[in-house]
Amino acid sequence: MLILQDLAKTYRTRAGEVKALDGVSLRIDQGEFIAVCGPSGSGKTTLLMMIAAMLRPSRGTVQFEDRDLYQMTGAARAKFRARNIGFVFQMFHLVPYLNVLENVLLAGAVARSGDGRARAEESLQRLGLGHRIGHRPSELSAGEKQRTAIARALLNRPKLILADEPTGNLDSQNAEGVLRHLQSFQRDGGTIIMATHGLAAQGFATRTIDLREGRLA
Template sequence: MDGEGFPSGRPALIEAEDLWLTVPARPSGVNPTGNPGGLDILSGVSLRVGEGEAVGIVGPSGSGKTSLLMLLAGLERPTRGRVRIAGTVLGDLDENALARFRRRTTGIVFQSFQLIPTMTALENVLVPLELAGRADGVATATAALAAVGLDGRLGHLPTELSGGEQQRVALARAFVTQPRLLLADEPTGNLDTRTGESVMALMFSLQQQYGTTLVLITHDPALAARCDRRLHVRDGRVTADHPLRRDDP
């Protein structure tokens, strides 16, 4: 099923071809996949994601979802295969070039927020702008926090914010440079249901506003159903690829 379901008429932002991720064999030599040379986390995954498309990735724990996201982010390199983002093959870049490419192209939202604890909300959102050398950083970061309803919390440290507020800061930081690609790994995993729904409504609103391509890992079928497509990952493979409408149940 890998690679099926790509919508016609949209140029591809993500093209992943025959991705394998293998870790070294355990000392005992016993591996669940039966590969004596190592443990296959991903086994020949291929997929394409269109510009502005929202894709939800679902599957059981340990199926390879987060590993796939890490490869798309360039935070891990595949054992075999190729990842092309916005026309650039990530494997052709060294670590410094990869960091610069990620800064220009990709926003990432984690389950654990990953805010810098010694920095205020404003300072956290400023980080990618300062790295990009933006002279309008303070004004842009302030506007980004206002867009997520936190204009009154600019000077607060992460420990002074609720979980939902911390994730809103993380969303503001991810969107502040208007990236072409947003990768989100269980962004509501540490939030209660009501707060999670509010944060996700905000994320989809920002995604549509900026035309951002979204790849979302979630265990919540209702959340995945808000995407344009839903990919099922099991045992390191994409086993199903379903096109959806945003109003599907």
């Protein structure tokens, strides 16, 4: 499903060049739950952003179902991302002025997948947020915020979910709940790539990848 070939990313800073990723090659099949582990600054988020078609590599290619993402135009990549990839972030990234339902529907506007509202409501019910759909993010607990973000990620029925430290701001109970929802997506045939520090999170993964200073350990 996903083939990463010799991926590298170099940032230029005032202090000089920083290699965030250096020659990562990887093959990920559909239905896998990949945990990307490694200390802070090891390149986990950079790797996720490249797979998300949001960060052009300095070197190498990202092939998603035989399509080279960075050969596409920016607009085509944006559309591709909307239809195929869901995101879950550590900081939730919910829009503060929209309620729970609207935050979920935000993902549907671009993908135009149709019947978004019914699916959003159904998804929120399944995630235990049926009673919260009219609430603003500021009125939710951390666990509820992350479940809202998962509902948003699932709305367009993506093939891949990229999760960047999704349990980083959650207590163990909420973290486990979130991971179970992600696992359920994977069991339905979806693919998950999750950057994480947590050992508990790694327990849900079907494969763990260790990154050290931008390289596969």
